[in-house]
Amino acid sequence: MSVITTRQDGDVLVVTSNNPPVNALGQAVRAGLADAMAQAASDDSIKAVVITCEGRTFFAGADITEFGKPPVGPSLPDVIDTIEASKKPVIAAIHGTALGGGLEVALGCHYRIAIASAKLGLPEVKLGILPGAGGTQRLPRVVGVEAALPMIVKGDPIPAAAAERIGLVDKLVADDQLVESGVAFAKSVIGAASHPVSSARTDKIDSSLGDDFFDNFRKIEMRRLKGFEAPEACVQAVRAAIDLPFEEGVKKERELFGKLVSGTQSQALRHVFFAERAASKIDGIAADTPVLPINQVGILGAGTMGGGIAMNFLSAGIPVTILEREQDALDRGVSIIRKNYERSAARGKFTAEQVEQCMARLTPTLDMNDLADSDLVIEAIFENMDVKKDVFAKLDAIVKPGAILASNTSYLNVDEMAAVTKRADHVLGLHFFSPANVMRLLEIVRAAKTAPAVLKTAMALSKKIGKVAVVAGVCHGFIGNRMLSPRQQAANAMLMQGIKPWDIDDALTDFGMPMGPFQMSDLAGLDLGWNKEKSNSETIRDVLCERDRRGQKTGKGFYDYDENRRRTPSAEVEEIIAGFVAKSGETPQSYSAEEIRDRLLFPMVNEGAKILEEGMAQRASDIDTVWINGYGWPAYTGGPMFWADTIGLDVVVEGLKAYGHQVSPLLADKAAKGEKLNS
Incomplete structure (x- = not known):
């Protein structure tokens, strides 16, 4: 026809x-x-x-x-x-x-x-x-x-x-x-x-x-x-x-x-367009696999993440029961959800009537038994394995058979959580990115025993709530955070070579990233995980925290900040870094902005190749989708793996060797054959 x-x-x-x-x-x-x-x-x-x-x-x-x-x-x-x-x-x-x-x-x-x-x-x-x-x-x-x-x-x-x-x-x-x-x-x-x-x-x-x-x-x-x-x-x-x-x-x-x-940017952006669509296709799942009905969602935790996650479902017309341990925390969480909706309404995204409809779908509770009839329960609680395993065991006993249990963990092993339940086939990770009601990315973590129908349901649900979803395997940090780790290690190593934090950050922001690693640390707070009683000036971060340089919240961290949180280089930080370099006995180094960038990004590409080798990501373009939608990687470069393809995998491999990294066999093999990570 x-x-x-x-x-x-x-x-x-x-x-x-x-x-x-x-x-x-x-x-x-x-x-x-x-x-x-x-x-x-x-x-x-x-x-x-x-x-x-x-x-x-x-x-x-x-x-x-x-x-x-x-x-x-x-x-x-x-x-x-x-x-x-x-x-x-x-x-x-x-x-x-x-x-x-x-x-x-x-x-x-x-x-x-x-x-x-x-x-x-x-x-x-x-x-x-x-x-x-x-x-x-x-x-x-x-x-x-x-x-x-x-x-x-x-x-x-x-x-x-x-x-x-x-x-x-x-x-x-x-x-x-x-x-x-x-x-x-x-x-x-x-x-x-x-x-x-x-x-x-x-x-x-x-x-x-x-x-x-x-x-x-x-x-x-x-x-x-x-x-x-x-x-x-x-x-x-x-x-x-x-x-x-x-x-x-x-x-x-x-x-x-x-x-x-005919330019690289258009090729990169077309790659991004197709990559997002490819990410929704799940390997190894038959076309006739059913999608389970999700008519009621339960969420543990009414904090920043739990409240943001709840808004995704409320806005999509799905009722949510949100659980907290104490009334004050529950009231505070519900109040923040309402304020977020009202702020969006002021910008014209919702009408006042729609705000009330969304809030009417929300049921706050202090009783875990109220989650019993949920089709999906997502925990968004403290990032501690023992705490999460305890919660999963309790949920397994309370929530109806056939319901899906999910963790919003950023790093932890979902298989361990599934193992404490009698429904390991109905457990998976749903890693939302903060703020969860705004960020488009959702890492769907496929555990060892996750049933095909459960995985397909999570993917279908991600579309309903307006997310770009990528399937990841169970490994520390999954895709995005796992690749963030070697970048941070490279940044810290350069600090100890005498490279200033603002030069490191500027190399990434000039590349197109929204912020560099030390700006990010200041934003999150340098005292996250730092213990004042046990601190002994061992690291640069220890010394900064000991001097009450804990990031933007104290007005100084790696940078000095004015009342509008605008950053300026700090002479005090420069002096602290110089002291550590002198104590190490290493000769201070000097790198161009391009070499700083490569020292930060090449290890990320290498880690991405390892993720592919291990089957923790389905395809290189999925990794690009994660970094563009979850971490602000500049879309006009196509994502880390496409960028590596663009500049040449041989260039990446030679750089990694020069910087002392062990090269992923997959990356080395493709470079030797003149192939690309994105086939």
Whole structure:
């Protein structure tokens, strides 16, 4: 069956795409649209055209699997130009999402109608590119530069109602009458003297918008996009819509697109896109494995983690019973959950009514027996194995048979917890990242006896609560924290060689990380796990804590902090480090920023390779997904394993050897063969 079909409704040609799952604009769809427009042009009985889609969405974008391959015509720009050049009015009837190339097709149409739940946007920037089929030139002409610029540079879709307000959508229609409304709209404009042509419009172009406008936009809107190349290219393309005629603006757009699509950042961001989707596929589980119903969740601990975890389920419509040992702690936890919701409501994320609905799903309790009917219970208590094993044994006796028991542990052995229960096949780790109601990552820890249905249920549930989930095996620190450990060891080793903490941190923040290891230590508190009575000035951290330099909370740690918690290098810390270096008898070293970075990151890649060797991660791209979504690794480098592939595994191996590390056999083997970690 053809992916594009046509039928005539009176004098209107209805053109329908059916290319599951998202009507991507692959070659067959483009060819079908071109043929449909040729049919409309050659048939005098056809007076107008309606373009619509079957399934859950309008065209949701280009087929990115075609990127990097030889182009096969007709090209999307040519198809859109053909639609726009039609002498007969063309109406886009939009449901679901009109994204990227899909919105560019709609912009090529003379009119656009949509149902209220539809969303429209140009998200190409998130793949390291820009709209390449005239979108940066047509959208400003249709809605104005001030409305178009953030849509293109930030890539976030807007709801149909907002699209109607700015003139992107001509009419909102009933959900169950989309095609009929499209035909009626088409008939209403047949015979009009002219129809709006997006590329020819000048009424929304404000030529007075100059350097000041664009510089101000960069200053306010692009601070969080530091390091990304595509946003600046998007600004330049939109600027061309003001400064140049349409044909020249399109040439500028294509020139910028070509540079981006062949660049490393776009390759990396496309890798990230596919990596997140691959992570949801679990090796060794049959397709017909059932998903268990999760209608009620129990959570042990109403602290920062427990409360944040609870919010994920409450927001997804799943009732939660939250347990604490003392009333004050329970009341405090519930109060913080409410404050978090109210803060989100103030930012427009929830309505006041939705906040109350979420809170109504929450049942606070001091009695563990109230968890008995839960389908899933997650413990988010103190990170101590004896305490956790005690809790798991008690839960096993109380919670109904068939329910899943999960630990939010960051490091500990889930198999040990499972062993104290009579349901080891229904035990796994669910490692949320703090703040749990905000961070996207969820490490799902597959224990030795975790049943396939339990693992599949956890993965399905992660999607329902809006998380990016990655399956990890049982090992100390799983994927993310296990790789963090050698980085911290490398940072500490450089301190003892006389490298200053701010030089180490800056090497990582310049690379694109949100903070370096010593900034992170100051944020967490240097006295975590430190014992004042037992401290004997053995380590740099001991001395800092003894001098009450315990991090941001005391106004000084590795750095000095002002009242706004802005960091500055500390002469006192420099003196402490120099003292330790002198006592060690080692000669102080000096490294470039690039070598500091490599000394920090190469051991992480090496540990990632060991994780793959041991089967603790399913694929290298899963490791990239963990680090991008859980630790702020710069997405435009693709993650640690993709970054290593990019710079060359041979470079990583030689660096590791030079720095005195034992190289993972898998890493050494792939480097020797000229292969990549991400195959």
